[in-house]
Amino acid sequence: xxxxxxxxxxxxxxxxxxxxxxxxxxxxxxxxxxxxxxxxxxxxxxxxxxxxxxxxxxxxxxxxxxxxxxxxxxxxxxxxxxxxxxxxxxxxxxxxxxxxxxxxxxxxxxxxxxxxxxxxxxxxxxxxxxxxxxxxxxxxxxxxxxxxxxxxxxxxxxxxxxxxxxxxxxxxxxxxxxxxxxxxxxxxxxxxxxxxxxxxxxxxxxxxxxxxxxxxxxxxxxxxxxxxxxxxxxxxxxxxxxxxxxxxxxxxxxxxxxxxxxxxxxxxxxxxxxxxxxxxxxxxxxxxxxxxxxxxxxxxxxxxxxxxxxxxxxxxxxxxxxxxxxxxxxxxxxxxxxxxxxxx
Amino acid sequence: xxxxxxxxxxxxxxxxxxxxxxxxxxxxxxxxxxxxxxxxxxxxxxxxxxxxxxxxxxxxxxxxxxxxxxxxxxxxxxxxxxxxxxxxxxxxxxxxxxxxxxxxxxxxxxxxxxxxxxxxxxxxxxxxxxxxxxxxxxxxxxxxxxxxxxxxxxxxxxxxxxxxxxxxxxxxxxxxxxxxxxxxxxxxxxxxxxxxxxxxxxxxxxxxxxxxxxxxxxxxxxxxxxxxxxxxxxxxxxxxxxxxxxxxxxxxxxxxxxxxxxxxxxxxxxxxxxxxxxxxxxxxxxxxxxxxxxxxxxxxxxxxxxxxxxxxxxxxxxxxxxxxxxxxxxxxxxxxxxxxxxxxxxxxxxxxxxxxxxxxxxxxxxxxxxxxxxxxxxxxxxxx
Numbered sequence: 001x002x003x004x005x006x007x008x009x010x011x012x013x014x015x016x017x018x019x020x021x022x023x024x025x026x027x028x029x030x031x032x033x034x035x036x037x038x039x040x041x042x043x044x045x046x047x048x049x050x051x052x053x054x055x056x057x058x059x060x061x062x063x064x065x066x067x068x069x070x071x072x073x074x075x076x077x078x079x080x081x082x083x084x085x086x087x088x089x090x091x092x093x094x095x096x097x098x099x100x101x102x103x104x105x106x107x108x109x110x111x112x113x114x115x116x117x118x119x120x121x122x123x124x125x126x127x128x129x130x131x132x133x134x135x136x137x138x139x140x141x142x143x144x145x146x147x148x149x150x151x152x153x154x155x156x157x158x159x160x161x162x163x164x165x166x167x168x169x170x171x172x173x174x175x176x177x178x179x180x181x182x183x184x185x186x187x188x189x190x191x192x193x194x195x196x197x198x199x200x201x202x203x204x205x206x207x208x209x210x211x212x213x214x215x216x217x218x219x220x221x222x223x224x225x226x227x228x229x230x231x232x233x234x235x236x237x238x239x240x241x242x243x244x245x246x247x248x249x250x251x252x253x254x255x256x257x258x259x260x261x262x263x264x265x266x267x268x269x270x271x272x273x274x275x276x277x278x279x280x281x282x283x284x285x286x287x288x289x290x291x292x293x294x295x296x297x298x299x300x301x302x303x304x305x306x307x308x309x310x311x312x313x314x315x316x317x318x319x320x321x322x323x324x325x326x327x328x329x330x331x332x333x334x335x336x337x338x339x340x341x342x343x344x
Numbered sequence: 345x346x347x348x349x350x351x352x353x354x355x356x357x358x359x360x361x362x363x364x365x366x367x368x369x370x371x372x373x374x375x376x377x378x379x380x381x382x383x384x385x386x387x388x389x390x391x392x393x394x395x396x397x398x399x400x401x402x403x404x405x406x407x408x409x410x411x412x413x414x415x416x417x418x419x420x421x422x423x424x425x426x427x428x429x430x431x432x433x434x435x436x437x438x439x440x441x442x443x444x445x446x447x448x449x450x451x452x453x454x455x456x457x458x459x460x461x462x463x464x465x466x467x468x469x470x471x472x473x474x475x476x477x478x479x480x481x482x483x484x485x486x487x488x489x490x491x492x493x494x495x496x497x498x499x500x501x502x503x504x505x506x507x508x509x510x511x512x513x514x515x516x517x518x519x520x521x522x523x524x525x526x527x528x529x530x531x532x533x534x535x536x537x538x539x540x541x542x543x544x545x546x547x548x549x550x551x552x553x554x555x556x557x558x559x560x561x562x563x564x565x566x567x568x569x570x571x572x573x574x575x576x577x578x579x580x581x582x583x584x585x586x587x588x589x590x591x592x593x594x595x596x597x598x599x600x601x602x603x604x605x606x607x608x609x610x611x612x613x614x615x616x617x618x619x620x621x622x623x624x625x626x627x628x629x630x631x632x633x634x635x636x637x638x639x640x641x642x643x644x645x646x647x648x649x650x651x652x653x654x655x656x657x658x659x660x661x662x663x664x665x666x667x668x669x670x671x672x673x674x675x676x677x678x679x680x681x682x683x684x685x686x687x688x689x690x691x692x693x694x695x696x697x698x699x700x701x702x703x704x705x706x707x708x709x710x711x712x713x714x715x716x717x718x719x720x721x722x723x724x725x726x727x728x
Contacts, residue, residue: 208345215725235722242725243665245345246658250638257350266634273631325630326623329615336611337429337604340633343361 005064008049012068015040016075022300028078029164033130038079038102047081051088055098062194063256065089066201070252073205073311076303078165080104080127082198087135090191094146094180101132104151106170107195107315111138111147117174118147124314128156128168143182149175161314163306192316193268197255199315200271203308204252207278210286210304211245214238217290234289241285244278251275263342269321276318279308345725346658348642351418360419364426367399372430379431381699382602385706386559387433388512390467396434397467402441406449410457411465417648421597421641428601429608435559436512440464440471442596443589444517447536451577451585456538460515472541474504474518474563475586482716484519485530485583489565491520491537497571498522498537500545503564508710510548510561516541518565519586522579534582538574539565555687555702593711595643595659599666600636602707603673606696607633610677613693622680629669629676636666657724664717667707674700 019037027033041047050065051057065085072081080102087103104127111120118138128134131151138147153176157169183191218229218238228234251271258264283305287294294301329339338344353361372379377392396402405420406412427434445464448456463469480486489502500520510516516539523533541548545568551560577585607629614622640662646655674697677683685698708714 211345219726229722229726232719236718238722238725239661239664239718242345242721243661246348246639246661247635247665249345250348250350250642251635253348253350254634254638257352261352269627270631270634273627274635277628277632319624322624322627325627326620329611329623330618330620336608340630340637341361341425343358343365 005060005067008046008060008064009067009071011044012041012046012071013074015044016071016077020075020077022303025076025078025300025303028166031158031166033078033080037077038081041079041081047084050085051098052092055088055092056100057098062089062197062259066197066252066256066259069198069201070205070208073202073307074209076163076206076209076307080130082202083127083131086195086198087133089194090135090146091148093187093191094183096135096146096148096178096180099133099148102127102130103133103135104128104131105195106134106136107191108137109139111136111172113138113140113145113147113177113179116177116179118149118172118177119174120172122170124159124161124167125170126168126314127166128154128170129158129166134170137188138177138179140182144188145182146180147177148179149177161310163303163310165307165310189265192320193265194259195315196268196272196321197259197264199311200252200255200268200275203275203279203311204248206304206307206311207245207248207282210282210301210308211241213301213304214241214286214289217294228289237285237289240281241289244281248275248278248282265324266339266342269325272316272321273318273325275312279312283308346654346728348639348658349645350638351641351645353418353422357418357422361422361426364401364423365430368426368430368432371395372432377433379605380433381431381605381696382703382706383431383433383435384428384438384598384602385435385508385710386553386557386699386703387431388435388509388559389433390436390470390512392433393437393467393470395467397437397465400465402437402467403445403461403465406445406461406465410449411462412445417644418641421644425597425601428597429604431605435509436470437464437467439473439508439513440469443473443593444471444515446589446592447517447576447585450588451536451581453573455573456576460538469515470509470513472507472510472513472516472561472563474507474510474516474539476506477503478505482713485534486525487519487521487534488525489518489520491522491535491570493522494569497569498575500537500539500565500568500570503562505560505562506551506710507548507561507563508559510541510563511550511558513541515539516563517576519582522582531583533580535579536576536582536585537570538576539568539570540574543568543570545569554705590712591643591647591655591659594663594717595640595647595655597637597640599663599707599711600633600640600669602667602670602703603696603700606677606693606700607673609693609696610673610681613681617681619680625676625680629673632669632672636662636669640666657721660712660717660720660724663712664708664714664721667714670700670707671704674704 045058048058049060069082083104087105088098106122110122134149155171161167258267400413404413404415491498491500518539522535545566547564549562550558643655683697687698689695
């Protein structure tokens with residue numbers, strides 16, 4: 001990573017440590033969000049990273065953006081950062097204008113379009129109640145397009161995921177939309193891959209924090225006259241946690257490298273499949289290490305474990321990517337080692 | 345959490361990978377060797393070692409003046425991956441290439457380097473590693489084999505055990521006690537000696553592996569004379585010298601790929617059967633392999649850039665996690681494709697399955713037990 005990238009990430013991480021306390025994360029559960037940090041992110045150009053300069057972007061590439069998304073995951077920041085930036089990425093991919101206000105996205109089925117009027121219902125749309133715009137897949141008789149929809153025209157019903165993050169129902173009834181040309185199959189798969197990479201980034205951040213909180217707690221908590229990390233059975237848990245964290249972090253970094261090299265389907269698929277075990281182990285072990293205190297609302301651990309339990313079921317999941325790898329293996333006369341080493 | 349670099353192989357490195365692969369495939373096709381699982385421990389074939397020595401593929405990272413090629417750690421990593429992916433018999437020269445060479449380059453005398461390294465690189469001189477003793481396994485610093493100073497050298501008495509391939513090796517780098525054991529400083533007073541395994545007083549007794557095969561040995565030393573010029577590094581510094589090479593030993597592809605030939609056969613079988621659900625299940629193994637390979641290559645890259653001291657903990661983690669993965673391949677494969685494991689089976693899947701199952705228990709023991717590694721990793725991450 002370049003020095004400039006590291007500087008952007010340092011600045012972002014400082015903002016998040018300074019402003020996103022445990023109490024600030026909690027406000028999302030009362031239906032509020034962290035407008036203060038959002039303004040800081042906007043003022044400092046974080047929201048425009050990886051948007052091209054002709055669209056008023058701030059420069060930077062997807063690796064920078066994914067690392068910022070990872071940081072918002074690491075601090076459970078209650079801001080629509082991943083949503084707005086992914087929506088804009090979709091709009092750029094489809095040659096539509098990007099937006100400066102809050103946006104959200106959907107790559108699910110549910111909307112149809114005819115004569116530029118969109119109809120249908122989308123479920124579990126992140127942050128819809130706070131967003132001004134929605135970028136979504138819509139189906140026409142020509143194929144799948146991306147539509148940019150002004151959410152003031154929509155009916156929005158509040159709902160939330162396991163972490164109390166807004167996941168709303170969006171109902172559209174003959175709503176006006178800007179529409180892209182029909183997407184190619186490659187574009188559709190590309191967007192699903194990038195959506196998966198965003199989830200991997202968020203989960204990586206939450207994994208890092210759950211790991212750090214747990215190691216810290218094992219040093220502070222004393223029983224039988226010594227810190228619990230001194231017990232061998234606890235050490236075994238610490239290694240499981242550290243191992244899964246190391247694998248997740250390396251997986252994320254390799255996904256970023258693969259995206260920059262424009263050859264990334266295998267990496268994203270493997271990472272997403274691998275995160276199933278990582279999330280199961282990390283959430284289980286982190287809670288076991290924290291014992292009773294970690295099960296309270298007062299302690300911060302649940303802000304990360306609840307997000308991991310939510311995010312793993314959002315977007316294209318491990319089954320989707322297993323299917324895609326299995327399909328490839330079944331339909332190509334490739335040797336496994338050549339496939340893994342990309343030397344077909 | 346430690347940060348490991350990502351590695352993008354260069355075009356030259358990819359070309360080298362293809363060169364090695366073609367070479368190995370050609371030799372497998374003409375019957376020079378029969379691919380097998382765990383071939384880096386159980387495939388000792390001196391004639392094959394000479395063939396790869398002629399290619400310049402032993403000691404390939406060493407200086408040219410000692411018979412090396414001055415290639416990178418990443419090139420060696422690629423070579424090792426290709427050996428293991430196909431299951432080539434590289435056990436004879438394995439320890440000399442992986443451990444003895446780097447040890448001598450770092451601590452050996454000019455005379456030792458000039459004498460041993462070119463022979464090792466030609467695939468003609470093999471080294472065993474004399475560490476464990478009957479009462480010193482994980483607690484290695486408690487070794488009792490002792491060397492006493494005499495005129496012109498040392499007299500060694502004692503016993504090593506689990507010495508892989510000592511019966512085909514010419515020498516053993518042997519950890520011995522050169523000062524009495526001090527409970528307060530148990531790592532002091534240890535030294536590394538190169539012992540000629542054909543010297544008078546050396547007796548090698550086979551320990552049959554559970555398959556009946558001969559890989560391990562007991563090595564007895566009865567008043568064996570070792571001349572002064574066969575001391576490696578400094579007397580009393582043996583512990584630190586041995587530790588320095590552990591990252592190479594623990595993080596390599598051989599901690600991930602020992603049962604890869606079985607995974608390859610599993611995918612072939614599932615493809616032939618058109619079993620999409622089975623393939624989907626098998627993608628979990630591929631994703632675990634990928635996740636571990638990222639760590640292992642990251643450590644190799646850090647070793648290449650000279651950050652060896654930074655990687656002791658990640659290297660131990662790679663071994664602890666990678667060997668569990670190697671062990672799990674037969675356990676999962678047999679649930680996806682019907683197997684009848686037999687060492688002499690005609691069907692490759694059954695044969696690799698048998699080799700994998702029977703060799704598996706050793707993976708998490710050799711080169712540092714999982715329990716010892718866990719202890720190191722836990723202390724390392726807590727201390728950070």
